[in-house]
Amino acid sequence: METGAFIHGGLALAILALLFIGSAIVLPRAVADPAGATVINISTETVGIGNPGNRSDPGGTITTITLNAVQQNLRWKAYVGNVSGYLTLDDSSGNTIYDWTFTTAINGQVYVSRYDNLTFIGAQCANQTIITAEDTFNNVTIFAAGDTINHTFNYTLHKGFTVTSSTQIANDTCPTTYTYINDSSQGNNASNPFQETLLQDPNDYLMYVTLIEDNVAGYDLARNFDFQLLVAESDQKATPTTYYFYTNLV
Numbered sequence: 001m002e003t004g005a006f007i008h009g010g011l012a013l014a015i016l017a018l019l020f021i022g023s024a025i026v027l028p029r030a031v032a033d034p035a036g037a038t039v040i041n042i043s044t045e046t047v048g049i050g051n052p053g054n055r056s057d058p059g060g061t062i063t064t065i066t067l068n069a070v071q072q073n074l075r076w077k078a079y080v081g082n083v084s085g086y087l088t089l090d091d092s093s094g095n096t097i098y099d100w101t102f103t104t105a106i107n108g109q110v111y112v113s114r115y116d117n118l119t120f121i122g123a124q125c126a127n128q129t130i131i132t133a134e135d136t137f138n139n140v141t142i143f144a145a146g147d148t149i150n151h152t153f154n155y156t157l158h159k160g161f162t163v164t165s166s167t168q169i170a171n172d173t174c175p176t177t178y179t180y181i182n183d184s185s186q187g188n189n190a191s192n193p194f195q196e197t198l199l200q201d202p203n204d205y206l207m208y209v210t211l212i213e214d215n216v217a218g219y220d221l222a223r224n225f226d227f228q229l230l231v232a233e234s235d236q237k238a239t240p241t242t243y244y245f246y247t248n249l250v
Contacts, residue, residue, distance in 0.1 A: 032087075033120045033164050034111055034248035042081065047072055074235035075140060075147055078179070080219065082226040083110065083212050085249050102249070105214040109161055110227045111199075111246040113207040118246065123163050125174035126198035126206055134206050138234040138241070149198070149232055153177045157190040158197050161211060163248065174198055179228040182221040194218075194228040212247075 050070070057063045083106055088099035111118070114137075131149050140148050153175035160171035171190060174197040178186045186192045196210040210229040218225040233241055 032248075034109070034118075034246040036116075037085075037110070037245045037247040039245050073147055075138065075233055076152075076230055077233045077240075078228065078230050079112065079245075080225045080228040082215070083108075083247060083249070085247065087249065106212055106226070106249055107214075108212045108248040108250045109163075110210050110212060110229065111207050111248070112209075112229060112231055112243050113205060113246075114241060114243060115201075115203075115205040115207075116244045118205055118207060118244075119201045119203060121164050121167055122202040123167050123169075123199045123207070125169070126200040130200045130204055130206050131175065131198065133204075134232060138232045139236040140232070150175075152230065153196070153198050155188040157188050158195045159190055159211060161209075162250070163199075169197070169199070177230065179230060180219045181217060183219065194225075196229050212249075 053067075055063065055065070085106065086099050086101045089097050091097075111120075128150065131153075135148050135150065146152075155176045155178075156172055156174065158171060158174060158176040161169050163169060176188075176195055176197045178188060178192045179194045179196065180186065181194070186194075193213045193216045194210065196208060199207045199209050201207065208229055208231050210227050212226050215224045215226065217223075218228055231241075231243055
């Protein structure tokens with residue numbers, strides 16, 4: 001073989017190798033489906049009924065008063081906390097061949113649903129039919145307080161996120177709400193932490209979804225959390241609704 005041919009051949013192989021490396025760099029990272037999360041209870045709290053106001057007015061008088069009440073809403077409950085975990089490569093029996101710990105802050109989402117068999121591929125924004133059906137399940141028939149799911153998730157400003165490699169949720173498309181920080185409303189802004197959206201899977205199962213934050217000051221400002229979210233509850237049923245937790249760690 002002539003020296004020139006050898007050089008040209010080697011150069012061609014080098015170019016091919018560089019092209020291969022370049023194409024490998026731009027390949028998107030594979031995203032696994034959300035997985036069931038282990039739930040460890042730290043505390044469960046509620047507020048008491050408070051102290052009743054009183055008056056001692058003399059007989060023969062007419063007293064005009066205004067009553068202002070702050071009453072616990074039994075049609076909702078909330079979950080707050082932190083997220084930890086790692087990535088693993090397991091077989092169907094849970095045997096691990098290798099796992100990876102996160103070296104930076106965990107990102108992703110927390111999913112909560114009444115269903116333990118969600119299908120994440122093909123998930124989309126929850127529609128009004130699904131939301132109304134969930135209100136009906138929770139016996140929400142009084143609307144004076146505006147505390148239905150539809151009225152609570154009354155914004156569509158949120159960040160976009162990835163559910164699975166083939167299922168993307170575009171920003172500002174789904175019913176959204178924002179839980180409070182430091183005992184106060186955040187208002188509605190897509191850059192807010194602790195934003196929560198409503199999705200439904202292909203079986204029309206509703207799921208509450210919140211983005212994982214990195215140790216952000218929470219609703220009471222005394223503690224930092226990775227997530228806060230609201231889920232609906234019936235105030236008429238004897239047994240509280242069971243909810244299932246999933247995480248998508250990236």
